[in-house]
Amino acid sequence: MASTIRVRATATGDTTEVQALIQHPMDSGFVKDAQGQIIPPHFIQQLTFECNGKAVFVADWGTAVSKDPYVKFSFKGGNKGDDLKISWVDNKGASDTTTAKIS
């Protein structure tokens, strides 16, 4: 089962830098299709990153986040080999989750 989430988490010293790229249309609800019908909003609302069971970053997104959203942040307290769990939920109730190791 292919995940929509691509993540790279690298630890340098006690700081882990995380980059995530997620496949999602992030439709704003303002764009019309070829027939002139509005494409309804379809966007990730919340994206959560957890390390060792604790949330290290939470993104609350609206329709102004670009398609196939990208985000980068850093946190302390993670070590090489630790699991980083990423999950998102969108406005239609769909979700995805993946776990990556900090390298």
Next chain:
Amino acid sequence: MTTTDNEFSGYSAGRRLILKGAGLVALTGLGNLPFGLMPALAAANDKWPEDAFKQKGEAEAIKSLYGKTAEPSDKVKLDAPEIAENGAVVPISVITTLTDVTSISFLVADNPSALAASYQIPPGTLPSVANRLKMAKTSNVTVIVEAGGKLYSATKEVKVTVGGCGG
């Protein structure tokens, strides 16, 4: 108190109601999710700030999200291009030397609704975020940093040649 104008095409009051209803149904549907996602979400973070994302104007969005106003600070470094080649994908990031940062939000003043993204920063996470936002047209981009219970901001004008709302 919270009213939004309906001057954009394809954004009628009826549609808002349907979307809001669909959103509520979608969110209540979360209770049925497998993979242990529900416990993780419940434990980890605050709810999605629906009201703040509905606000059209920047001041209203900030008020809805934080309940206070921000003061400009040179300790907040907003990085955004002078000219965005493609309004659908504008790389914007922030870093700050402020301490005790708990939240970072990005607003695009001239978008249909100003709040673009908001990030919850737990203790131990660095106060820096990079993301990519849509801009409908040339506009001020503002970043809000909540640190030690107070709000600080930085603003930059980004020119947009090709708008990010699909034409």
